[in-house]
Amino acid sequence: MKPVLVSGIQPTGKLHIGNYLGSLKNFVALQDLDEYQCFFFIADLHSLTEDFNPKEKASQIRNVVADYLAAGLNPKQSVIFQQSEIPAHTELAVILNNFAPIGEMERMTQFKDKSKNQAGNINMGLFDYPVLMAADILLYGASVVPVGEDQVQHLELARTLARRFNAKFGKTFVEPKPILTEAKRIMSLDDPTKKMSKSRPQGCLFLDDEPDVIRKKVQRAVTDSGSEIKYDPERKPALSNLMSVYANMADVRMDQIESAFKGKGYGDFKKGLAEVIIQALAPFQEKKRKLLASPGIIKKALAAGNKKASLVADKKIEEIKEKIGISLD
Numbered sequence: 001m002k003p004v005l006v007s008g009i010q011p012t013g014k015l016h017i018g019n020y021l022g023s024l025k026n027f028v029a030l031q032d033l034d035e036y037q038c039f040f041f042i043a044d045l046h047s048l049t050e051d052f053n054p055k056e057k058a059s060q061i062r063n064v065v066a067d068y069l070a071a072g073l074n075p076k077q078s079v080i081f082q083q084s085e086i087p088a089h090t091e092l093a094v095i096l097n098n099f100a101p102i103g104e105m106e107r108m109t110q111f112k113d114k115s116k117n118q119a120g121n122i123n124m125g126l127f128d129y130p131v132l133m134a135a136d137i138l139l140y141g142a143s144v145v146p147v148g149e150d151q152v153q154h155l156e157l158a159r160t161l162a163r164r165f166n167a168k169f170g171k172t173f174v175e176p177k178p179i180l181t182e183a184k185r186i187m188s189l190d191d192p193t194k195k196m197s198k199s200r201p202q203g204c205l206f207l208d209d210e211p212d213v214i215r216k217k218v219q220r221a222v223t224d225s226g227s228e229i230k231y232d233p234e235r236k237p238a239l240s241n242l243m244s245v246y247a248n249m250a251d252v253r254m255d256q257i258e259s260a261f262k263g264k265g266y267g268d269f270k271k272g273l274a275e276v277i278i279q280a281l282a283p284f285q286e287k288k289r290k291l292l293a294s295p296g297i298i299k300k301a302l303a304a305g306n307k308k309a310s311l312v313a314d315k316k317i318e319e320i321k322e323k324i325g326i327s328l329d
């Protein structure tokens with residue numbers, strides 16, 4: 001049996017290049033390695049933790065499935081499913097809540113950051129997000145989870161919960177490890193001190209952006225003082241972030257970028273960067289347009305994935321209920 005890999009993305013809005021380079025691109029690479037049994041889900045329950053419009057939710061969910069498929073995830077190789085369709089996720093989250101001390105939960109930086117960003121809506125779902133995330137992962141026995149750096153603390157909690165549960169009730173869960181990409185934390189185009197995030201669209205470059213929008217956004221991106229194209233995250237954080245996007249979009253090394261732009265300035269580099277992004281995204285955008293025009297493909301992929309995920313999750317939740325003594329069979 002191959003080791004299990006699980007990850008998901010929230011349908012909260014259009015995906016940006018941070019989501020792509022930090023996770024989605026890696027999902028595809030890991031799927032194609034053929035070393036893991038892959039499960040990729042649409043984290044729709046997680047997405048309810050921020051303000052949302054119910055009229056937009058279904059299309060946001062379909063949109064992430066289209067992103068998955070257009071990026072190269074293949075329903076024949078990977079199980080692609082919708083979180084809320086598998087009730088075992090919420091059941092396990094409720095069970096795991098009893099092993100998650102409030103003090104540990106209060107230390108979660110994403111909760112603290114999001115509480116600041118959505119001060120008028122600090123809800124229990126947001127507080128409990130990491131426990132639901134632990135359930136998402138532990139349910140499938142995942143040993144690896146490809147994520148961006150912002151999710152590493154949540155993954156540590158999943159490991160702690162697994163360990164605690166196993167110690168009390170016998171070996172039940174696998175302790176999952178993160179798989180990070182080189183672009184584990186892409187920063188905002190307008191402010192290199194802030195993570196590129198869907199909830200700050202002003203700093204995002206979206207996967208669906210048209211070439212002219214990409215050119216404009218890249219031209220307007222904040223840069224540092226000086227003019228030399230040199231990767232130096234300490235002294236040139238803004239440029240280094242853009243170079244990281246370049247390197248990972250074009251699959252080239254930093255020293256290759258530095259030599260290509262030797263003697264040139266930020267203006268030339270930004271022009272080159274915009275073209276690299278446009279070129280890298282063109283096949284994705286074309287494929288996504290076609291997928292959105294045939295909603296049957298998306299529906300079918302999701303229905304098949306939901307079925308496969310249910311088989312694994314239902315069996316596991318039964319085992320868990322037996323372990324904690326609430327199964328009467």
Ligand code: AQP
Pocket residue numbers: 008009010012018019020021022023043146147148149150151183184185186187195196197198199200
């Ligand atoms: N800036 C980033 N750089 C690298 N990776 C990132 N990820 C998110 N932002 C960056 C990774 O993308 C995956 C999917 O994220 P998500 O949408 O499920 O949740 P998120 O981390 O909360 O993403 P956003 O864009 O910041 O959305 P909002 O603003 O809605 O919260 C995850 O693996 C994440 O690490």
